[in-house]
Amino acid sequence: MLKSAGVHCEGKPHLWVSEDGTYEEEANKKEKSKIWDKTRTKLVCAVLSLPVPPGSENPSGKDVNGEIRDNLAQKSIHKFLLVGYDKSGTSTIYKQAKILYGIPFSEDERQTIKLLIQRKLFGYLGILLEGREQFEEESLLEKRKRCVINKSGPSGDTIQIDDTTIYSVGARVRAFSDWLLQVLLSDNLETIFPAATCEYAPFIEEMWKDTAIQATYNRRNELQMLPRVATYFLDRAVEISRTDYEPSDMDILYADGINSSNSLTCVDFSFPKSTQDDSLRIFRYQLIRVHPRTLGEHCKWLDMFEDTDIVLFCVALTDYDEYSVDRNGVLTNKMLASKELFESIVTHPTFENKNFLLILNKFDLLVEKIKQVPLTHCEWFRDLKPVVSPNCHTSTYPSLAQRASHYIGMKFKELFHSLTDNKLFVSPVIGLENDTVDEALRYAREIIMREEEEEPYLNRELFSTDSEASSCFLLENDLHV
Ligand SMILES: Nc1nc2c(ncn2[C@@H]2O[C@H](COP(=O)(O)OP(=O)(O)OP(=O)(O)O)[C@@H](O)[C@H]2O)c(=O)[nH]1
Ligand SMILES: [Mg+2]
Known part of the structure; x- marks a missing residue:
């Protein structure tokens, strides 16, 4: 061990090493230097992250920072x-x-995150569509209440109730909404991806333009299930739902996750x-x-x-x-x-x-x-x-x-x-x-x-x-x- 630390051991001398790293030859009782002073020891300790006793870092008071920096540089990575x-x-x-x-995301990471973002987008839309249904119901109820009050007025005439509100949607959007809510309810979102983006992107565009959806989106703060980050992506729902969508670095940052399995990731920098x-x-x-x-x-x-x-x-x-x-x-x-x-x-x-x-x-x-x-x-x-x-x-x-x-x-x-x-x-x-x-x-x-x-x-x-x-x-x- 002393040999590897650079101590001369020719002729098999009896060497005594004390706690602080000083060593001496048994025969002449003369203290030599500390093994921690040896450059080789310092290097090995730095490269292999071996512990060094306290106080041994600056034995001579010489340019210790420079030397330690050298050792640190030798250590491949922190x-x-x-x-x-x-x-x-x-x-x-x-x-x-x-x-x-400045470490670029790999093509694999970008592809995985793109799918993650698109999948999440469908999830956010589902929450929005659920909210629309709830707002429509509440709105209708309100409307009916008002009608009842009017009906019980002095004229007593029957009034035809109009069942549409600003939250009502047409047949196509309703069909898409029913389908998506069904998929989300049965926890099947994973299985329809990535095919869903190709097939349903045109629906997203149509749906996003719908005034009922926009009215719901304006009340997004009331939708407790909608995470904050959803706004960032929903604002660009049409662009993101397209097959040729390429996530920017900012999109990647805002996306919830790095890889699909949430496994270990590491980066050198x-x-x-x-x-x-x-x-x-x-x-x-x-x-x-x-x-x-x-x-x-x-x-x-x-x-x-x-x-x-x-x-x-x-x-x-x-x-x-x-x-x-x-x-x-x-x-x-x-x-x-x-x-x-x-x-x-x-x-x-x-x-x-x-x-x-x-x-x-x-x-x-x-x-x-x-x-x-x-x-x-x-x-x-x-x-x-x-x-x-x-x-x-x-x-x-x-x-x-x-x-x-x-x-x-x-x-x-x-x-x-x-x-x-x-x-x-x-x-x-x-x-x-x-x-x-x-x-x-x-x-x-x-x-x-x-x-x-x-x-x-x-x-x-x-x-x-x-x-x-x-x-x-x-x-x-x-x-x-
Ligand atoms: N507003 C805000 N949101 C943040 C901040 N840090 C993270 N988030 C959001 O919090 C959510 C969770 O963050 P993640 O980085 O996915 O957390 P995680 O530690 O990886 O958690 P797991 O998903 O369980 O692996 C994401 O939607 C992030 O965008 C922050 O400082 N401020
Ligand atoms: Mg995460």
């Missing part, structure tokens, strides 16, 4: 593992990274050159996005990601009042489910002492939600104290959403600290906005670099794990906390 609970936004962040760092980080641009990174289902029960497949440099754990900030059915059929608060997944990954033996960056995603949606639903809706957040500050109305005072995001980050930090004794890094993100994703990924890089160089890179750390701080904290306008 790995970011991106994982989060269902719908937390991991695939959006993954796609955003590809767009940001490097950060584009910028004035501040000129020397870092040579490094290669790999972003691996994995869905928790792929990790199996109790995250048993996490072993496969042993060489991860940093885990990016993604949490949807809006999950605190949302529910999903877990694998045992029990309705669970999604924030608690996210917390549970976080605990499983953090405490997994393979990930002991790994760097973790918490990505607090969907900040834009939190801004709206927090005005309607308090964080205390989630039982984990019941200890949140109301904010009392004389400066609450000044423009520098953090918004409700910033404070809420900060509080959630702090809860995760406390949890992480209690489980590992280590510090959790946090970065709020809006997955659909590229600059925040870029910032988060660069932050992840800094954390790895800091780890290697032990430099005070992260002095913008503003979080306090002090629970007092939870009731009233200051945040910079900058989203990084």
Whole structure:
């Protein structure tokens, strides 16, 4: 072993190696140098990601940054593992990274996403058509009520009720609507694709022009089943439903998913050159996005990601009042489910002492939600104290959403600290906005670099794990906390 570290062992000398890596010959008791000082050791440790004892990074005080940078450059690739609970936004962040760092989507990915978008479009149209039926019924009922009131008036004449409303459609649109709703009801949407696009694209065009459909679309905010992102695609329903439709990068970003099976995806990239980080641009990174289902029960497949440099754990900030059915059929608060997944990954033996960056995603949606639903809706957040500050109305005072995001980050930090004794890094993100994703990924890089160089890179750390701080904290306008 000493030989491989570059120590001269001719004549089979008896060498003693101590904990800190210094070695000496038994016979002359003269301390030689540390094995950690040997270039070969440094190189092997960097390439194989082997742990190096603390304090050995700067034994001589010489140009350590340059040397470590060399070692880092030798290490082929730095790995970011991106994982989060269902719908937390991991695939959006993954796609955003590809767009940001100029990694084109392959023909296969484009084709898969095109079908995904078209299939979703039919789903959104189905929700719209269902809404149309409901609005038509309500409208008719209203009309009849008015007629009854009129009939009971003094004249007593019989009035012919006209059964049409602005939500009524002609026979062709009705037939298409009945067919689509039937397909959706029997969960057969998958089976009719991709043939459906060829056959039904002309119907979509006709239907989209229909005034009843447009009247329904104008009331889309009342359709709870219609996801927000639907508007983005429905606005271009005719173009998207055509067979020759080619999704743009933005369409791909907004599409729900990357591949049909939601399996593991990974991309190699490097950060584009910028004035501040000129020397870092040579490094290669790999972003691996994995869905928790792929990790199996109790995250048993996490072993496969042993060489991860940093885990990016993604949490949807809006999950605190949302529910999903877990694998045992029990309705669970999604924030608690996210917390549970976080605990499983953090405490997994393979990930002991790994760097973790918490990505607090969907900040834009939190801004709206927090005005309607308090964080205390989630039982984990019941200890949140109301904010009392004389400066609450000044423009520098953090918004409700910033404070809420900060509080959630702090809860995760406390949890992480209690489980590992280590510090959790946090970065709020809006997955659909590229600059925040870029910032988060660069932050992840800094954390790895800091780890290697032990430099005070992260002095913008503003979080306090002090629970007092939870009731009233200051945040910079900058989203990084
Ligand atoms: N408004 C808004 N929507 C977002 C944001 N991040 C993700 N979304 C949307 O949230 C939905 C879920 O995001 P995904 O990226 O598919 O989430 P996921 O982690 O891949 O979840 P799975 O689909 O379970 O694999 C998609 O419709 C996204 O467009 C965000 O920051 N803001
Ligand atoms: Mg997804």
